[in-house]
Structures are given as C-alpha cells and as structure tokens.
Amino acid sequence: MATLEIHDLHVSVEAENGPREILKGVDLTIKQGETHAVMGPNGSGKSTLAYSLAGHPKYTVTGGTVTLDGEDVLEMSVDERARAGVFLAMQYPVEVPGVSVSNFLRTSATAVRGEAPKLRTWVKEVKEAMAELQMDPAFAERNVNEGFSGGEKKRHEILQLELLKPKIAILDETDSGLDVDALRIVSEGVNRVRESGEVGTLLITHYTRILRYIKPDFVHVFANGRIAESGGAELADQLENEGYDKYVKGGA
Ligand code: ADP
Ligand code: MG
Ligand code: MG
Secondary structure, eight states, X not given: OOEEEEEEEEEEEEETTEEEEEEEEEEEEEETTOEEEXXXXXXXXXXXXXXXXXXXXXXXXXXXXXXXXXXXXXXXXXXXXXXXXXEEEOSSOOXXXXXXXXXXXXHHHHHHXXXXXXXXXXXXXXXXHHHHTTOOGGGGGSEETTTXXXXXXXXXXXXXXXXXXXXXXXXXXXTTTOOHHHHHXXXXXXXXXXXXXXXXXXXXXXXXXXGGTSOOSEEEEEETTEEEEEEOTHHHHHHHHHOSHHHHTTOO
C-alpha cells in the first residue's frame, strides 16, 4: 500500500517584500485507499499545500519532508512526481492551447504508465470514462481548458483522474463553481476511483457540501498554514455548524 508522508512541511512564496512563510509545519499521512478532507478558510494555505506536493516552482520548501513509500518526493521533478503516482487537480486549471483533450490524455497516460496505451483499448477506456461523466464525445477534440466552463474543467480533471489511476490524488476545490448536478457527477467519479481502493485522496475544500457525496475517512481543519485539528467525518458536521472562527482567532 502506497503511503504519502508529509512531516513538518514549511513552504514560502516570494512576495514583494521578500519571502513569506505560508505553510508552517504541516503533518499529514495519506495511505492508498483513504480519503482525507482538508478544510479551511480562504487564504489558509490549502492550495499552497497542493502545489507544493505537485512541485510547482513558485513554492519553496524551507523545511520538513515529503515521502512516497520512503522515496523523497521533494527531490523529484514535476514529471517524476506524476510518474511516481501523485496527481493534482488544480483549483484554477490552465489552458493548453493547440492540444486536444484526447491527445493530452494519451500523452499523460503514456508518461505515467511508461508506455503508450494500446490504441484499441485506450479509445474504449476513454469513451467509457467520458460516458460515465456524462461528457459529450465531441469534448475529446476540444483544446484543453480553452473556453471550458467551470463544470467542464472539473469533469476533465476527474476524467484524467479515472484514466491515470494515481496512487495519491490531490483535488483542490474540485467542488467550487459546480451546480448540484455537476457536483453529483464529479463526486460519483471520485467515488468510483476511490472504490478501487487503490487511490489515496486528499480532498481540499472550503465548503462541506461535497462531503455529502464523498464521505471522508478523516477530516483535517487547516488554519494559518498548518493542521489545527483532525478527526473523523463528524468534524465536518461540526464545521458546517460552527464555521472556522475558533481556529482563525488568535492565529497567524
Ligand atoms: P487557500 O487555498 O487556503 O485559499 P492559498 O494557498 O491560495 O490559500 O494562499 C495562502 C496565502 O498565501 C494567501 O495569503 C495568499 O495570498 C498567499 N499566496 C499563495 N500563493 C502565492 C504566491 N504565488 N505569491 C504570493 N502570495 C501567495
Ligand atoms: Mg483560496
Ligand atoms: Mg485554494
């Protein structure tokens, strides 16, 4: 079973007046098959955690360790992390002009699997996954994220997730901007991947509503650049009722 271990992670970004510490000692262990919800107020550093794990160059790790089955993730390039099985669905996905969804998926799958998927089975795999996400087959010929609606971007990310089958999936606010139907379809996709038992999921969210569809095994409250409290699914209910106030006050 793959295990991602984050220990005392400190991360800074370059701000106008010099480096600014955003993550202030994050500890978190995610095993394949587990779903962890990380919830917290805006600006608490949730996306910074996601980008840091994926290796975004803007974020500088100043302390701590991240390992996947004992291998040093922080030493790996972005591509190496993807090949090792770490997947990030971004809060604000970028456009890839001139690259179709279909080519993008095949290139990604080739990179992650280490060989090009056999065309016949691949086409079938993509078709089935798209049908499950209620995506129009014509979508495969569109350019990545170009003019995609919020819902299309998120479905495209879940499509990647289903096809790439990572060991650790980081989903950053996959629920933001989705209407109820899209939220249900996207959540069902996450649950299908989850039911395989082969993916550990880090579900980053500001709102509790996605947790009605995806039941987390663990809930962590993120505030001021670190995990302030951890518990089971009941902690999400408590947050729904009480908000984040008690974690933010007196912090930073
Ligand atoms: P969250 O995802 O929880 O809303 P973020 O990780 O996006 O929080 O941001 C945490 C803090 O770090 C915010 O104060 C934000 O302004 C700052 N921050 C994040 N990324 C950058 C960056 N690239 N440059 C400067 N400040 C940043
Ligand atoms: Mg935010
Ligand atoms: Mg964010």
